[in-house]
Amino acid sequence: MNIDLTSLVFSKLTDDSDVSMFTCSDSEDLEDFLRNDAKTRQHEKISTTYLVHSGTELVGFFSLSMGCIVSDHVKKMLPAVEEPPQKYPALLLARMATRDGMRGQGVGYEMLKHVFALAFILTDQIGCRFVKVDAKKDPRTIRFYETYGGFVKITEGDDTVQMVVDINKIVDE
Numbered sequence: 001m002n003i004d005l006t007s008l009v010f011s012k013l014t015d016d017s018d019v020s021m022f023t024c025s026d027s028e029d030l031e032d033f034l035r036n037d038a039k040t041r042q043h044e045k046i047s048t049t050y051l052v053h054s055g056t057e058l059v060g061f062f063s064l065s066m067g068c069i070v071s072d073h074v075k076k077m078l079p080a081v082e083e084p085p086q087k088y089p090a091l092l093l094a095r096m097a098t099r100d101g102m103r104g105q106g107v108g109y110e111m112l113k114h115v116f117a118l119a120f121i122l123t124d125q126i127g128c129r130f131v132k133v134d135a136k137k138d139p140r141t142i143r144f145y146e147t148y149g150g151f152v153k154i155t156e157g158d159d160t161v162q163m164v165v166d167i168n169k170i171v172d173e
Contacts, residue, residue: 003054003105010114013038013049013061022058023100027136030097034061047094052111060098060107062115067092069130069164073154077166090130090164091119109148116149116170123167130167134160 013019019038024031038049041063052060068087075084093115098107115131122128133151135141137159145151150170151163 003059003102003107005106005110007054008059008107008110009053011051011053013042013051015039017051019051019058019061022061022097024097025100026103027097030095033063033095034097038063049095050111050114052107052114054102054107058099059102060096060111062096062111063094064115064118065092065094066090067132069132069154073162074130074164074166077152077164088129089127090132091115091122091128093131093133096133108144112149116167119167119170128167130164131170132162132164134162137161 017039019034022031022034034049038047038061041047042049047063047065049061049063051058052062067090069090071084071086071088074088078084096108096111096115098111119128119131131149131151133145133149134157135145135151137156142153142161142163145163149165151165153161153163155162
């Protein structure tokens with residue numbers, strides 16, 4: 001199925017949202033989160049999940065939370081600051097997935113653009129310098145965030161790579 005990216009609809013997850021048919025064979029963790037935890041996390045105000053539909057089909061989702069970045073991890077990315085904060089505010093892209101059969105059609109890129117739009121709103125409202133993601137340690141995933149979001153690796157764990165993009169460096173399309 002080819003997707004008309006201009007017709008994608010972004011909406012917040014609600015108690016009535018049916019997510020039972022979403023499949024993501026690349027990551028059962030993401031599939032499980034959406035089906036079993038996303039609504040609870042939203043009620044607990046831990047994260048907010050956005051659904052992406054093409055017509056009536058759920059083609060993707062992403063979850064956002066607030067986060068921070070330790071200044072030492074990003075000081076090389078920023079101009080010299082006389083007294084930098086110990087931590088910078090960041091929007092955490094906690095989870096993101098595109099449904100099986102829909103990858104490679106631009107849905108992920110459109111989700112990233114929506115995340116960046118929300119980051120710009122936050123920056124104006126409360127201050128938010130970075131968008132951060134703890135990407136799965138998978139070359140394809142890392143390449144996606146580098147290529148389509150301009151993310152840069154700052155730390156590496158056993159299973160994930162922490163990546164950030166400076167909101168001031170995002171080109172608004």
